[in-house]
Amino acid sequence: MSTTDRRDFLKTGAVAGAAAAAVSLIPTAVHAAGNDVIKVGLIGCGGRGSGAIHDSLEADKSTQLFAVADFFEDRAKGAVSNLQKKQADRVNVGERVFHGLNGYKQLLESGVDLVILATPPGFRPVHLEAAVKANKHIFCEKPVAVDGPGIKKCLELVEESKKNGKAVVAGTQRRHQAGYIETIKQIKDGAIGDIVSARCAWNNNGIWFNARNGSEADVAYQIRNWYHYLWLCGDHIVEQHVHNLDVINWVMGAHPVKAVALGGRGFGRKSGAPEEVGNIWDHFAVEFEYPNGVPLYSYCAHVPGIVSDVSETVYGSKGRSHVNRYSIGKKRVFEGTEINPYVQEHIDLIQSIKAGKPLNELQSVTESTMTAILGRTAAYSGQVVTWDQMLKSTNSTMPDGLTEQTALKVPPVPVPGKYKV
Amino acid sequence: MKVRYTVPSLVLAAASVGVVFATSRADDAAKQLVPPAPVVPVKLDLPAKNFTETLPGTEVKFEMVYVPTGEYTMGSPDDEPGRDANEGPRRKVKVKAFWLGKCEVTWDEYYKFWNDEKLFMAGEVPEDLKKVLGPDAITKPTNTFVDELYDHGRDGHPAVCMSHHAAMMYCHWLRWKTKKGYRLPTEAEWEFACRAGHDGPYGFDKAEKLGDYAWYKENSATKDSTDPNSRRADDGEPTTHKVGTKKANKLGLHDMHGNVSEWCLDQYDPKFRESLPADKVILGAFNKPTDKKWSHVVRGGSWADLPTDPVNRLRSASRRVSDRTWMKNDPQVPRSIWWLTKLDVVGFRVCVPVEEYPELVGLKPMVEKKPD
Numbered sequence: 019m020s021t022t023d024r025r026d027f028l029k030t031g032a033v034a035g036a037a038a039a040a041v042s043l044i045p046t047a048v049h050a051a052g053n054d055v056i057k058v059g060l061i062g063c064g065g066r067g068s069g070a071i072h073d074s075l076e077a078d079k080s081t082q083l084f085a086v087a088d089f090f091e092d093r094a095k096g097a098v099s100n101l102q103k104k105q106a107d108r109v110n111v112g113e114r115v116f117h118g119l120n121g122y123k124q125l126l127e128s129g130v131d132l133v134i135l136a137t138p139p140g141f142r143p144v145h146l147e148a149a150v151k152a153n154k155h156i157f158c159e160k161p162v163a164v165d166g167p168g169i170k171k172c173l174e175l176v177e178e179s180k181k182n183g184k185a186v187v188a189g190t191q192r193r194h195q196a197g198y199i200e201t202i203k204q205i206k207d208g209a210i211g212d213i214v215s216a217r218c219a220w221n222n223n224g225i226w227f228n229a230r231n232g233s234e235a236d237v238a239y240q241i242r243n244w245y246h247y248l249w250l251c252g253d254h255i256v257e258q259h260v261h262n263l264d265v266i267n268w269v270m271g272a273h274p275v276k277a278v279a280l281g282g283r284g285f286g287r288k289s290g291a292p293e294e295v296g297n298i299w300d301h302f303a304v305e306f307e308y309p310n311g312v313p314l315y316s317y318c319a320h321v322p323g324i325v326s327d328v329s330e331t332v333y334g335s336k337g338r339s340h341v342n343r344y345s346i347g348k349k350r351v352f353e354g355t356e357i358n359p360y361v362q363e364h365i366d367l368i369q370s371i372k373a374g375k376p377l378n379e380l381q382s383v384t385e386s387t388m389t390a391i392l393g394r395t396a397a398y399s400g401q402v403v404t405w406d407q408m409l410k411s412t413n414s415t416m417p418d419g420l421t422e423q424t425a426l427k428v429p430p431v432p433v434p435g436k437y438k439v
Numbered sequence: 440m441k442v443r444y445t446v447p448s449l450v451l452a453a454a455s456v457g458v459v460f461a462t463s464r465a466d467d468a469a470k471q472l473v474p475p476a477p478v479v480p481v482k483l484d485l486p487a488k489n490f491t492e493t494l495p496g497t498e499v500k501f502e503m504v505y506v507p508t509g510e511y512t513m514g515s516p517d518d519e520p521g522r523d524a525n526e527g528p529r530r531k532v533k534v535k536a537f538w539l540g541k542c543e544v545t546w547d548e549y550y551k552f553w554n555d556e557k558l559f560m561a562g563e564v565p566e567d568l569k570k571v572l573g574p575d576a577i578t579k580p581t582n583t584f585v586d587e588l589y590d591h592g593r594d595g596h597p598a599v600c601m602s603h604h605a606a607m608m609y610c611h612w613l614r615w616k617t618k619k620g621y622r623l624p625t626e627a628e629w630e631f632a633c634r635a636g637h638d639g640p641y642g643f644d645k646a647e648k649l650g651d652y653a654w655y656k657e658n659s660a661t662k663d664s665t666d667p668n669s670r671r672a673d674d675g676e677p678t679t680h681k682v683g684t685k686k687a688n689k690l691g692l693h694d695m696h697g698n699v700s701e702w703c704l705d706q707y708d709p710k711f712r713e714s715l716p717a718d719k720v721i722l723g724a725f726n727k728p729t730d731k732k733w734s735h736v737v738r739g740g741s742w743a744d745l746p747t748d749p750v751n752r753l754r755s756a757s758r759r760v761s762d763r764t765w766m767k768n769d770p771q772v773p774r775s776i777w778w779l780t781k782l783d784v785v786g787f788r789v790c791v792p793v794e795e796y797p798e799l800v801g802l803k804p805m806v807e808k809k810p811d
Contacts, residue, residue, distance in 0.1 A: 065771035068810070072772050100772075100810045191770075223553070223582040229565040320582075322554050325593055325668050328586035340674065343590060348675045358767040 056368065057084035057110075059130030059154075061122045061145055063097035064088070066159060067136030069360065070189075071101065074134065074157070075108050077364030085114035085128045087121035089137070089241050089422075094121070119422055126152040132371075135159055136189075138244035139252050140416060143168035146380075150179045150186075155371055157364065159189040161260045161387040162380070164252030166411025169391065172384040185376035187367040188383035190264045191359040194366050197344040197352035202269055209346045210334025213270065216314045218262035218330040224286045224300070224320030225254070236293060236426035246287070246296025247428060249415040253298040255397075256390040259318035263393075264386035265330040265341055266314050273385040274306035274314065276404045279397035283431050286321040292428035299431070304393035316393060400434030407439060477577075477615040482794040487536065489691065494551050495616050501548060502541035503791065504691045506632050509534060510720055513630055514712065514756055519640055521751025525758050530715045532627045532724045535796070539624055539632050540788035542682035542693050543597035543701060544609065546587075552612045553580050561777070561808070577612055580605055580777040584769060589783040592669030595681035597699040597786040603735045603761065605777045606702045606787040607728070607804035613789065622802060623704040624790035625725035626758070629738055633695040633755045635688040640754040642688045642695055649746060652688065653697030654680045655753055659742040679742050679783075696753050697744070699786035700737035704799075707734040707760050723796050730805035732776065734761045741784035763811065773810045 058081050060071045067088075074081050083101055088094040094115050102109050116124040122145050126133065132155040135145045139161045149156050156179070163169045179186050192198045205213070225245050231238075244250035251257045267273050279302060286300035301319035308314065317327075330341040337347040344352040357365070370377040388408065395411070396403040417426055487507070493500045514529035515522050561578040587600055606623055613621040624632070635642045643652055650658050659677040662669070664684035671678035683693040695701075705711075705726045715721050728735070740753035752759055768780035779785055792799075 065773070068772035069770045069774075073770075104810070220586075222586050225582060226560065226562055229563060231566060323550065326583070326586040326588045327590075329590065329670070340590075340670065343671070343674075343676070345674060345676070350676070360768070360770045 054080060056081045056155075056371070057129060057131045058082060059085040059087070059114075059125045059128065059133045060097065061087045061125055061133055061135050062137030062159075063090075063093045064136070066189075067134065068097050068100065070134045070136050070157065070159070070364075071097070073358075073361045074132075074364045074368075075101075075105060076361050078368040081108070081132075081364075081368065083109045083111060084130050085111060085116070085125045087116040087125040089117065089119065089121070090238070091115075091117040093117075119420065122148060126154065131155060132157065132367075138241065138250040139257060140164050140244070140247075140250040143171040146175055147171055150175045150182065150184070153182050153184060155184050155367070155376065156186045157189070157367055158186060158380070158383070160264070160383055161252055161256050161390060162188070162383050163387050163391070164249065164256060165391065165413060165415045166408055167414045168416075169384060169388045170409070172380065172387070176378075176380045176384065179380055180378055183376060184378075185367055185371050186378045186380040187363055187370075188379040189363065190261060190379070190383055190386065191363045192261060192265055193268065193379070193382075194363040195359040196354065196356045196362075198265070198341065200352045201339060201341050201344045201346065202265075204346055204351055205269055205332060205334070205339055205341075206271075209337075209351075210332065210339050211336030213312055213332055213334050215312060215333045216266045216269065216331065217316075217333075218259075218266055218314065219317040219327040220254075220259040220262055221317060221319040221321075221324055222326040222328065223322050223324075227288065227295075230294075235423055237420065237422055237424050240296075240426060240428075243296065246298055248297050248432075249417055249428075251298060252387075252391065252415075253302075253394050254300070254320055255302045255304070255316075255318050255394045256387065259302075259316065260386050260390045262318075262328070262330050263314075263316060263389045264383070266316075266332070267382070267386050267389060269330075269332050269341065270308050270312065272308055272310075273389050274392065274405065275309050276402055277304050277306045277392045277396040278402045279304035279393055280400075280434070281397040282434075286319070292430055293426065297428050297431045299397070302393065302397050304397060306389070306393065395439055398432035398434065398437040399439045400437075401439060403439055411439065413438070477611065477618075479614050479618055479620045481620070481800055483538075483619055483791055487793075489541070490538070492617060492619075494548065497551050499547050499551055501545075503538040503789075504541045506534075506537050506539055506628070506690055508536040509631060511631055511634060511636075512638065513627055513724065515640070515754065519754070519756070521640070521746065521748065521754060521757075523750045523757065525709060525712075525760070526756040528713060528717065530712065530717065530724065531720045532631070533720050533722045534625075534628050534631045535723070536793040537624070537628055538791045538793070539628070539690075539692060540790070541687075541691060543699055543786045543788045544606075545595055545682055546593045546598050547595065549598040549601075549609060552609050555579055555612070558612075577608065577615055579612075580608070581775060583778050584771065584775065584780060587778070588668070589781065590670040591679045591783060592666040592672060592681070594666040594668065596666065596669070596679045597682055597694070599679065599699055599783045599786050600779045600781070601702065601786055602732075602766075602775070602777055602779050603702050603728075604732070604804055604806040607806075608777075609787075610789055611804055619791050620795050621789050621791050622799070623702055623787060625723070626703040626705050626736060626738070627724040628790060629701065629703050630755055632690060632692055633688070633739060635690045635692070637755070640751070640756075642755055643686075646746070649696065649753065651686045653685060653694070653740075653753060654742050655697040655740060656743055656745045659697075677742050695739050696755075697740055698742055699739075700741045700752070700759060700784055701739050702785070702787040703736050703738055704728055705736065706731065707736050707758075723798075725796070725799075727798055728802070728805075730807065732806050732811055733763060736760055737785050743784050773808050776806050776808050
């Protein structure tokens with residue numbers, strides 16, 4: 019294609035639906051020349067979103083911030099003005115600053131090539147679906163869902179996004195980290211023999227909580243404290259520990275088939291009405307089983323004063339590997355310097371787009387998210403739960419008829435033995 | 440439920456500690472907020488010898504070593520092996536007497552601050568209370584994004600991944616708790632204490648004795664003097680060790696070389712050293728810290744350094760300058776002002792001057808969270 023055609027193509031690509039379907043067979047090496055601008059749309063302008071757009075601009079000089087959307091108008095505007103102060107030449111937002119629950123729809127129609135999905139995870143399946151249907155390249159933060167129906171949607175989108183020939187890179191940045199890649203390559207090459215078991219953890223002090231701003235509506239208050247609400251966060255096993263579970267899935271080349279678990283809420287969270295303080299737990303201990311019978315012992319906790327531990331360990335017939343420290347037995351297998359993995363994932367994404375070989379990580383990040391939801395469900399319910407059972411789950415956490423002014427009832431903290439799978 | 444705060448007028452007079460009860464939830468511990476600048480005496484009226492500090496209301500104790508006033512030549516000569524250009528030009532400096540932590544600040548100590556239930560976490564101070572107190576009430580660190588230990592030991596081990604601001608705020612908290620003028624040591628004080636009268640590369644006579652005094656890359660891959668939490672020690676990897684387990688220097692200070700690099704108070708300015716007069720003895724010789732997040736200096740090298748590195752950071756005069764990359768693994772914007780993500784070689788020790796330099800009276804942490 020000539021440059022002009024490419025530009026036209028990009029415009030066409032911005033139109034969702036029929037037009038997108040019509041061009042989906044055209045190869046995606048639209049940026050092969052290396053000097054085209056990649057228009058990036060940022061959906062979710064909180065701490066991570068603001069970090070992700072930074073990383074995207076640092077990753078490749080062809081990216082440009084083109085549009086933003088956030089539930090809160092001041093957040094959306096703030097993200098733009100912060101970047102304008104630092105890198106005005108990379109910001110071309112004009113009037114494309116959208117807000118509210120439907121801001122993402124306007125953003126997807128604004129002519130962006132690539133979207134960053136960085137809102138609280140509860141909204142992710144809906145945003146992913148809209149972005150795939152709008153035929154965009156996608157950088158999608160983890161986790162990709164917080165419940166069974168959301169997972170189901172993501173699994174359906176895997177095929178569709180591949181058919182579009184668009185890239186989907188997930189925020190599981192360890193998969194883009196040189197030390198992890200080398201260590202896991204050596205494990206897969208037999209460095210510790212046959213894998214007999216694995217262990218992973220994310221235990222630390224916990225997470226922030228923001229006081230209510232005067233009389234702000236429930237929805238706004240809960241979104242500002244999204245981490246503490248199941249419908250928005252999925253609980254810390256899904257939101258955070260998913261990173262470590264993802265590493266073990268990567269090593270195993272598979273996902274677990276069942277889980278049994280214990281956990282609760284008692285030490286690291288505020289107490290009070292769930293509307294005010296949220297309804298997630300603060301500790302989980304899960305025993306997963308992989309198809310070949312290999313167990314994974316997984317721990318995550320947010321409890322002040324406990325020993326912190328964020329790690330992945332794999333035990334083999336010939337030794338063990340602390341994957342997070344890049345060690346096999348007592349030897350470091352990677353000592354080099356790494357590019358910041360949060361930037362590296364964007365480098366890999368954009369290079370894959372430019373090479374016309376778009377990376378698509380949606381399947382693996384969906385499986386890892388599902389692994390975490392499986393562990394959470396086993397713990398909440400106190401039952402053995404299988405992967406297939408979870409796939410059939412219709413248990414949706416998303417509140418019905420959500421609007422910006424909704425007074426939002428919050429379900430109670432799950433009680434094992436009573437919670438239904 | 441709306442809460443009304445009343446602040447006793449004595450807080451506004453900054454004469455002592457005000458108490459504010461925030462009971463937005465019945466079970467919330469009442470939070471005690473302190474005036475922005477805890478008032479401490481300019482001169483600490485204690486005998487000229489070591490003392491033991493006990494963190495009020497806890498079992499945690501640490502030793503403070505008395506360092507008498509003295510003069511010395513700061514910096515390193517051009518021909519010192521492993522030297523970096525920023526260690527010169529050398530200047531004659533006088534420091535007033537002070538107390539310096541016998542050891543680096545340990546997790547045991549730091550956790551008492553981090554988990555102080557009477558303090559709000561940064562970012563959790565209710566809006567209406569902020570209006571009363573201004574932005575700089577003592578706040579405790581946000582929780583770490585990942586993990587603060589990175590598989591190093593905890594109990595008795597030095598606190599790591601500390602930002603300069605976190606070290607400053609810990610000192611600020613100590614002032615409030617103890618009514619003593621705790622702060623970070625200036626570079627001039629730190630180097631004077633590290634040298635302990637030695638003009639050469641280390642604060643002892645022979646370079647080959649480094650292993651007696653310091654934990655560094657060659658000797659730190661051992662389980663000796665570590666706690667059971669240390670997965671690195673288990674694996675025979677270089678790591679931090681319990682403080683005070685190597686030999687003390689002549690002043691009685693441990694781990695000035697190695698274990699963790701230690702923050703000094705000063706704002707780093709590459710031209711500052713040169714700006715000091717070469718022909719007289721300079722009193723204090725510090726460059727006062729500002730509200731800037733970067734740059735400052737850590738000193739003394741760490742468990743991860745080698746004397747054979749191109750720049751030997753373990754030496755008395757070595758100055759490692761902080762910069763943005765020390766937070767490159769923080770995925771958030773704005774980045775944390777409390778934690779150096781993955782930079783598990785940086786800690787600090789605390790200092791109390793006998794009589795504070797006038798320029799440093801009323802010093803407080805000033806860094807605010809904003810995109811940088």
